[in-house]
Amino acid sequence: MNPIDLSKLAIAFTERSLCTRCGTCVGVCPEDAIVLDADMYPALVEDKCTECGLCGVTCPGGRVSFREMAQITFGDDTDIADFDGRYESVYVGYASDPKIRANGAGGGVITAILWDLVKRGVVDGAVVTRMSRDAPWRGEVFVARTYEEMLESQQSKYIVIPTNRIFQEIRKLPGRYAMAALPCQVHGYRLMQKHAPDLAKKIYTIVGLFCASSLEPYVAEEMLKMKGVRKEDVANFQFRGGKWPGRIRAILKNGHIVNLHYSNFKDGAINYLTYLYSPPRCQMCIDGSSEFADVAVSDAWTRDEYGNYLFEAHSKLLVRTPRGRQIVEGAIRSGALVAKDVSTDPNYRTHRLHRKNKGTNIPLRVARLKKKGIPVPEYDRELGPTTRAERRKERIDSFIMKLGRIHGIRYPLFAFLTSRYGAPFVIVRQWIKSRKYRPEHDGSKKRG
Numbered sequence: 001m002n003p004i005d006l007s008k009l010a011i012a013f014t015e016r017s018l019c020t021r022c023g024t025c026v027g028v029c030p031e032d033a034i035v036l037d038a039d040m041y042p043a044l045v046e047d048k049c050t051e052c053g054l055c056g057v058t059c060p061g062g063r064v065s066f067r068e069m070a071q072i073t074f075g076d077d078t079d080i081a082d083f084d085g086r087y088e089s090v091y092v093g094y095a096s097d098p099k100i101r102a103n104g105a106g107g108g109v110i111t112a113i114l115w116d117l118v119k120r121g122v123v124d125g126a127v128v129t130r131m132s133r134d135a136p137w138r139g140e141v142f143v144a145r146t147y148e149e150m151l152e153s154q155q156s157k158y159i160v161i162p163t164n165r166i167f168q169e170i171r172k173l174p175g176r177y178a179m180a181a182l183p184c185q186v187h188g189y190r191l192m193q194k195h196a197p198d199l200a201k202k203i204y205t206i207v208g209l210f211c212a213s214s215l216e217p218y219v220a221e222e223m224l225k226m227k228g229v230r231k232e233d234v235a236n237f238q239f240r241g242g243k244w245p246g247r248i249r250a251i252l253k254n255g256h257i258v259n260l261h262y263s264n265f266k267d268g269a270i271n272y273l274t275y276l277y278s279p280p281r282c283q284m285c286i287d288g289s290s291e292f293a294d295v296a297v298s299d300a301w302t303r304d305e306y307g308n309y310l311f312e313a314h315s316k317l318l319v320r321t322p323r324g325r326q327i328v329e330g331a332i333r334s335g336a337l338v339a340k341d342v343s344t345d346p347n348y349r350t351h352r353l354h355r356k357n358k359g360t361n362i363p364l365r366v367a368r369l370k371k372k373g374i375p376v377p378e379y380d381r382e383l384g385p386t387t388r389a390e391r392r393k394e395r396i397d398s399f400i401m402k403l404g405r406i407h408g409i410r411y412p413l414f415a416f417l418t419s420r421y422g423a424p425f426v427i428v429r430q431w432i433k434s435r436k437y438r439p440e441h442d443g444s445k446k447r448g
Contacts, residue, residue: 008056034049038217091340100154114144163179189203263418269418288354299315
């Protein structure tokens with residue numbers, strides 16, 4: 001048999017560091033010739049591969065053209081190089097169902113929208129994720145069809161889950177489906193619309209999630225080990241369990257709850273995780289708001305002039321397409337979603353730090369690595385002017401993330417930062433952030 005021409009395949013087979021692990025290549029392969037290894041990277045079953053090239057042209061790892069994505073999504077190639085991307089309207093809301101709202105990370109908005117579509121018969125199921133029933137420290141994708149399954153899918157799973165692998169299953173099922181997806185997974189789906197339209201038509205709508213970074217698949221196992229929790233005793237693992245904004249915790253089979261960090265979630269644990277467990281490709285991703293979803297959803301972190309959150313357990317929705325408007329308005333009309341239109345309020349722009357990271361910090365990293373000859377994704381957006389302080393911060397962040405690739409440094413550092421001894425660092429961070437909310441500064445609302 002002649003050697004496989006790897007250049008026709010997804011980027012993982014020629015440059016693993018650029019693989020997003022979105023699962024698109026697995027999902028689109030008509031021969032089931034691609035599987036996933038233990039780290040969620042694609043592996044080739046060579047005797048099945050026909051070199052059709054479909055996995056290559058639908059792979060979003062090595063190249064993301066924002067103009068091409070805009071053409072596929074909106075029908076024109078206008079690219080708005082702003083973190084929030086293109087949108088028609090902005091809402092802040094929560095699920096009307098008390099159980100869905102209480103169980104969700106940000107008011108249960110995504111679950112409310114998806115369940116509304118299933119309940120009204122608009123779709124036959126929803127593509128969502130959960131922590132595995134058999135190995136709850138790992139994530140998995142599945143098709144939810146019942147209320148109970150939708151509840152099981154709730155809360156954020158920051159761990160790497162190749163969601164688009166589900167297309168392999170969807171291809172063999174009747175009906176059409178709604179889907180919750182991260183930015184890289186949305187990119188893969190849009191490319192599938194172009195190169196595998198018959199399969200793509202089975203996805204009725206995409207609800208996108210905002211994303212700072214996914215986390216390596218081993219993160220939950222390491223956190224359990226840090227706290228001396230045996231994996232065989234774990235019934236469920238939650239990244240945002242309990243009262244909003246939530247805590248990372250393990251639910252044991254005996255019903256006991258073990259909190260896996262001592263410090264605050266937003267200003268402590270999740271920031272440390274993003275630095276120390278961020279995959280290489282996530283460190284080079286410049287789409288943090290699912291710019292090409294039908295509707296994109298994030299926590300509503302907006303604060304008042306005193307630094308208090310205006311909407312606890314709420315989410316912000318960016319309605320991007322006519323289909324997105326249709327599903328959001330439909331959920332509001334049916335009573336599944338309680339939402340307020342805040343399109344004209346500038347305070348509902350995404351918070352400054354997230355914008356800075358995706359808009360300046362990461363493009364700086366991509367440009368710097370490219371100059372050094374290190375493989376980076378190809379984007380059709382130009383890096384604007386930067387300051388010396390911004391360049392210095394990017395190098396510091398990159399250095400910390402590089403340390404995170406070393407187990408002997410990452411493990412004890414994260415264990416310390418999330419212990420009671422690391423709590424003072426969170427207090428200092430919160431004090432620094434609180435100063436910008438003091439009324440005497442400018443009296444206006446700020447973004448958290």
